[in-house]
Amino acid sequence: MRLLRLITLAIMILPSSGFEAHGQDSSISAEYLIKAGFIYNFANLVQWPTNAFAQLDSPIVIGILGEDPFGTVLDRVLAGKRVNGRAFLVKRLKSAVDLKECHILFVSSSEIAHLAEAIHFVKGMPILTIGEIPGFAKRGGIINLVLEDNKVHFEVNVEAAKEADLTISSRLLALARIVQDPGADGKKAQ
Amino acid sequence: MSLQNLSIRRKLILITMLTSSMALLLSSASFLIYDLVSFRHLLTQDLTTQAEIIGYNSAAAMAFKDEPAATATLSALMVKGDVVAAVLYSPDGKMFAEYFRNDKTLPAFVPSRSQEKGYRFEGRYLEVWHDVTLNGELLGTLFLQSDMRQWSTRAKRYASICFVFVLISGFFAFLVSSKLQKVISGPIMHLEDTMRTVSANKNYEVRAVKSYADEIGSLIDGFNTMLSDIQQRDTALRGANDELKTRTQELEEEISHRKQAQEDLLKAKDVAEEASRAKSTFLANMSHELRTPLNAIIGYSEMLEEEAQDSAALETVQDLQKIKSAGKHLLALINDVLDLSKIEAGKMSLHLETFEVSGMIEEVVTTLQPAIGKNSNTLRVRLADEVGTMRADITKVRQILFNLLSNACKFTDHGRFSVDVDQSTEAGLDWLRFRVTDTGIGISAKQKENLFQEFAQADTSIARKYGGTGLGLAITHRFVHLMKWRIGVESQLGGGSTFTVHVPAQATLERVGPIQAEGNSEAFDAMSQIKIGRDTILVIDDDAAVRELMSRFLGKLDFNVLTVASGEEGLRLAKQVRPVLITLDVVMPACDGWSVLSKLKADSELSKIPVIMVTIVDNEARGFALGASNYLIKPVDRERLAVLIEKHRITRFASITGTNAVPVSRLSHDPKHREVDAEATERFNVENLTSRR
Numbered sequence: 001m002r003l004l005r006l007i008t009l010a011i012m013i014l015p016s017s018g019f020e021a022h023g024q025d026s027s028i029s030a031e032y033l034i035k036a037g038f039i040y041n042f043a044n045l046v047q048w049p050t051n052a053f054a055q056l057d058s059p060i061v062i063g064i065l066g067e068d069p070f071g072t073v074l075d076r077v078l079a080g081k082r083v084n085g086r087a088f089l090v091k092r093l094k095s096a097v098d099l100k101e102c103h104i105l106f107v108s109s110s111e112i113a114h115l116a117e118a119i120h121f122v123k124g125m126p127i128l129t130i131g132e133i134p135g136f137a138k139r140g141g142i143i144n145l146v147l148e149d150n151k152v153h154f155e156v157n158v159e160a161a162k163e164a165d166l167t168i169s170s171r172l173l174a175l176a177r178i179v180q181d182p183g184a185d186g187k188k189a190q
Numbered sequence: 191m192s193l194q195n196l197s198i199r200r201k202l203i204l205i206t207m208l209t210s211s212m213a214l215l216l217s218s219a220s221f222l223i224y225d226l227v228s229f230r231h232l233l234t235q236d237l238t239t240q241a242e243i244i245g246y247n248s249a250a251a252m253a254f255k256d257e258p259a260a261t262a263t264l265s266a267l268m269v270k271g272d273v274v275a276a277v278l279y280s281p282d283g284k285m286f287a288e289y290f291r292n293d294k295t296l297p298a299f300v301p302s303r304s305q306e307k308g309y310r311f312e313g314r315y316l317e318v319w320h321d322v323t324l325n326g327e328l329l330g331t332l333f334l335q336s337d338m339r340q341w342s343t344r345a346k347r348y349a350s351i352c353f354v355f356v357l358i359s360g361f362f363a364f365l366v367s368s369k370l371q372k373v374i375s376g377p378i379m380h381l382e383d384t385m386r387t388v389s390a391n392k393n394y395e396v397r398a399v400k401s402y403a404d405e406i407g408s409l410i411d412g413f414n415t416m417l418s419d420i421q422q423r424d425t426a427l428r429g430a431n432d433e434l435k436t437r438t439q440e441l442e443e444e445i446s447h448r449k450q451a452q453e454d455l456l457k458a459k460d461v462a463e464e465a466s467r468a469k470s471t472f473l474a475n476m477s478h479e480l481r482t483p484l485n486a487i488i489g490y491s492e493m494l495e496e497e498a499q500d501s502a503a504l505e506t507v508q509d510l511q512k513i514k515s516a517g518k519h520l521l522a523l524i525n526d527v528l529d530l531s532k533i534e535a536g537k538m539s540l541h542l543e544t545f546e547v548s549g550m551i552e553e554v555v556t557t558l559q560p561a562i563g564k565n566s567n568t569l570r571v572r573l574a575d576e577v578g579t580m581r582a583d584i585t586k587v588r589q590i591l592f593n594l595l596s597n598a599c600k601f602t603d604h605g606r607f608s609v610d611v612d613q614s615t616e617a618g619l620d621w622l623r624f625r626v627t628d629t630g631i632g633i634s635a636k637q638k639e640n641l642f643q644e645f646a647q648a649d650t651s652i653a654r655k656y657g658g659t660g661l662g663l664a665i666t667h668r669f670v671h672l673m674k675w676r677i678g679v680e681s682q683l684g685g686g687s688t689f690t691v692h693v694p695a696q697a698t699l700e701r702v703g704p705i706q707a708e709g710n711s712e713a714f715d716a717m718s719q720i721k722i723g724r725d726t727i728l729v730i731d732d733d734a735a736v737r738e739l740m741s742r743f744l745g746k747l748d749f750n751v752l753t754v755a756s757g758e759e760g761l762r763l764a765k766q767v768r769p770v771l772i773t774l775d776v777v778m779p780a781c782d783g784w785s786v787l788s789k790l791k792a793d794s795e796l797s798k799i800p801v802i803m804v805t806i807v808d809n810e811a812r813g814f815a816l817g818a819s820n821y822l823i824k825p826v827d828r829e830r831l832a833v834l835i836e837k838h839r840i841t842r843f844a845s846i847t848g849t850n851a852v853p854v855s856r857l858s859h860d861p862k863h864r865e866v867d868a869e870a871t872e873r874f875n876v877e878n879l880t881s882r883r
Binding site: 041084171172175 | 254256
């Protein structure tokens with residue numbers, strides 16, 4: 001049992017062993033390996049409303065909007081993992097309709113042009129939006145992954161999370177850079 | 191000073207303090223231990239909780255590999271004073287984030303993943319291992335190390351508080367017990383003081399004061415009671431002692447008085463004994479001295495009388511008879527005195543021999559014949575058939591009978607005497623009973639009391655009327671008493687008297703018996719007439735008077751008589767002449783009689799000649815021991831000498847002629863025979879046979 005866990009850990013940690021990429025390809029691959037781990041961690045530290053799932057053991061559906069930067073990495077990282085008894089299901093989205101089925105929506109940097117549309121579309125729905133586009137959080141996304149000094153950081157828009165009826169653990173917030181939607185202030189003021 | 195010998199006051203204080211301190215220490219220690227144990231438990235829980243919190247808080251940081259965030263979380267422990275190290279390990283065992291209070295390079299700090307979960311105490315450190323998980327997924331391990339500063343500080347503080355507390359309470363315990371111990375030690379000390387006073391001053395009037403009614407109180411009561419008892423006894427003892435002293439003094443005086451009296455008595459006794467001895471010695475000496483001249487007086491008066499009779503000078507004969515009679519009386523008196531003194535001096539000796547009773551009586555009767563006839567009395571002798579021989583000192587028996595019979599003669603006028611002898615058995619012994627009866631004046635009951643006392647005749651007038659020394663019965667009584675024989679008397683005044691003497695038929699030498707010589711007292715009277723030629727008799731004596739008397743006397747008996755004055759001459763003559771008999775004196779100049787006797791008996795040619803000792807020395811035992819045939823003491827009883835010589839002549843005749851049996855005329859009870867015998871003995875004209883041998 002313990003051995004199994006150790007192996008699992010090794011597999012999990014293996015990608016994180018190299019934060020700094022040596023070659024271009026391997027660098028990209030390493031970055032996404034970390035990002036895949038982050039996504040798993042976010043799933044751990046975010047609480048969805050109960051009605052977001054059909055059943056108690058319904059899987060957490062991760063939708064990738066736009067061009068998939070992970071390749072097989074995300075699938076591999078999440079394979080066999082469970083959070084609160086739920087497995088993961090990764091979907092490459094074709095249409096906007098499929099968005100509704102997601103619990104986590106990864107917005108690829110290829111979708112930078114349709115960003116507002118996508119955010120607007122999922123607004124009010126219990127979907128954790130994760131992006132890697134500068135200003136994603138400020139523009140209404142919930143978590144934005146930022147690469148700084150070859151290190152992955154993340155920004156959290158607490159207001160957006162509240163709107164999406166998601167509870168983000170204070171422990172996650174303690175590590176995050178909190179950003180605010182500039183328009184949100186104005187709305188509140190109104 | 192050892193603990194046991196401390197004063198009771200110190201002991202009490204010590205005990206109180208020790209007890210209270212012990213209780214206090216024990217309770218404090220248990221409280222301290224309990225507190226420290228529970229506090230440690232609390233610390234452990236605290237640290238575990240902290241580990242949980244930190245683990246929880248650092249889980250996200252671990253998950254996102256956010257090292258600064260994790261370090262920041264650990265740094266929050268800075269507030270907590272006693273955590274010295276906190277380390278987060280990644281699942282692969284690598285250190286992810288750390289926090290050290292002081293020095294990072296602590297050598298003791300080498301944790302590894304293999305260590306157990308939970309807490310443990312390592313030295314003076316408390317270590318906690320805690321898994322960091324996120325939603326059940328293990329992200330790493332948290333290690334916390336505490337130096338338990340709180341605990342040790344607390345322990346130190348508590349210990350010092352306890353110490354101070356014990357000191358203070360000890361001080362108070364000392365104060366309190368010092369005050370309170372007086373309740374117990376006070377009365378005891380008082381008791382001790384009292385006791386010391388009593389024993390030092392011997393003053394038993396002191397009393398201890400009782401303070402409380404506890405055990406010590408009863409002890410003091412007991413002590414006081416004992417003191418009163420001792421006081422009483424002391425007083426009584428002192429009184430008794432005084433009395434004892436007085437009594438002792440009295441006793442001592444009494445004892446010294448008595449001692450004085452005893453010494454006086456002893457002195458008086460010594461004086462008396464000395465006087466008595468002197469008297470006896472004097473009497474004995476005087477008797478001997480008196481007898482030597484008497485010897486000459488009697489002997490010469492007898493010879494003169496015979497010569498006078500031959501020349502028919504009748505008046506001279508009567509005068510000479512008076513001289514002879516007076517001399518013989520004097521001799522009897524002297525002999526009696528001598529006997530008495532010998533008995534008193536304890537010098538009486540015994541010479542046992544077996545003899546015919548009839549012969550012995552015949553001798554006595556013969557001797558007394560003149561006296562019997564003097565007052566016209568008649569004598570009857572009766573011997574019982576069973577009376578034959580007896581074994582005793584013939585001299586003593588003869589003397590007793592002689593005394594009794596002569597007494598009877600003396601006090602009887604125109605009367606009758608009788609001598610009866612019979613035999614009886616008492617207590618396994620044969621006793622001969624001699625009874626001498628007379629019809630004389632008798633003895634009154636009062637006179638009987640003094641009958642056997644010396645010089646005591648029944649009446650002083652008797653001495654004048656009847657004469658006599660008054661010693662006869664006394665000697666008889668003394669002698670009978672000495673031999674444990676018995677003598678008794680029955681008498682009535684005017685009605686005659688009967689004296690009875692019991693003598694054992696076979697006497698033994700129980701008392702001082704000198705060498706016993708077998709006497710042969712075969713009857714010899716009838717043979718006295720046998721004459722066989724003239725034999726020679728040798729007389730050895732240095733006294734010229736004796737030599738002359740002996741030669742005259744023996745010449746009359748048809749002997750040739752040779753006399754010599756010294757022992758040497760006697761021996762020489764004896765060898766030449768070979769006499770049939772020798773008479774020998776003891777006290778002679780140059781060669782004395784004992785040595786002459788020894789030489790005679792040592793000479794084989796002379797040893798068979800019988801030797802008759804004729805001497806003044808009274809030591810017949812020595813004479814018989816040296817071989818003497820007979821022993822006569824001067825003055826010589828001529829009748830006895832004649833009888834002895836006859837005896838030896840008969841023996842010699844028998845041996846010469848070869849006839850064993852010599853006809854012997856036994857003394858019969860026939861009065862006719864007795865008359866013949868009496869006549870025969872009268873021929874020797876010896877009236878007084880006083881047993882001097």
